[in-house]
Amino acid sequence: MIAKAKTANDVAPLGGGTNLVVEMRASGVGPATLVSVGQLAGLRGITIADGTVTIGAATTVSDILRDPRMKQVAAVLVESADVFAGQMIRNTATVAGNICCGSPAADLVPPLLALGASVTLRSGSGERTVPLDGYFTGYKTSVRKPDELLTAISWPVPTAKSASRFYKLGRRRGDAITMVGVSVFVSLKDGVCDTVRIALGAVGPCVMRSKKAEAVMQGKAPSADLIAKAAQAATAESTPIDDIRASGEYRKEQVQVLVQRLLTQSLESLS
């Protein structure tokens, strides 16, 4: 039995329900009113136009995997979708739901941060676009106001001289909550790192960019030594907790390993 709302704000959008309904069933509490947006055709779909990729909020993980264009414009997101839950969950879980649940282990968020994505938030009083990098404010908190619906996610089509990677470290390959998730994006210009984005999942209160690690690489010619220093900076910036899946110490070690590995792989693919 779900408790009744006590405030006027106690209304929530429902995407695929794979997070919200599970949480409501487990806790016995939840919003009094759910507004189903997961089946709205206008919120679902992928468009690529004028150098921008736009995903509707209700686009599912399976939609990402089924669209052959996504490997060209968001290979890193496809990598993540490919290890996301099992088939049934992928068919209903939406991209907006993954962002808005605010979990530090949400698997689509590191790749979207690596791609430099922004989110569109709409309410009765207007629309605004917020960089995903500035969206989360802490554990399951964000700048989204209660009356705002996340309607779309967009990012620039990556340049030819760029590469990106994602890795989900979990206890199993499928249907496992991420212990550490790392995503990187690197573009090169005149032999030096032009844009570097390094996103870390499950090692802090929310998915985060490691700006210190990015600064190590930015504007420099890539080398093994530089990559190792960036990985160290990412490790230092992470603040993982101990839980039933892994210790904070192990997670920190894995940030070092994965940032180093993914940066190396990305840069090797550009040479």
Ligand SMILES: Cc1cc2nc3c(=O)[nH]c(=O)nc-3n(C[C@H](O)[C@H](O)[C@H](O)COP(=O)(O)OP(=O)(O)OC[C@H]3O[C@@H](n4cnc5c(N)ncnc54)[C@H](O)[C@@H]3O)c2cc1C
């Ligand atoms: C068995 C199982 C396996 C899972 N495996 C994974 C996994 O591997 N990786 C992973 O990251 N997650 C996983 N999850 C969690 C969940 O499937 C994802 O977070 C999913 O993306 C949530 O999307 P949804 O559409 O179902 O969101 P919902 O449950 O519908 O909503 C989640 C939250 O987002 C809000 N919301 C939804 N849409 C909007 C919108 N358009 N605007 C504003 N707010 C909105 C809701 O109000 C709610 O607070 C798993 C869940 C289960 C049950």
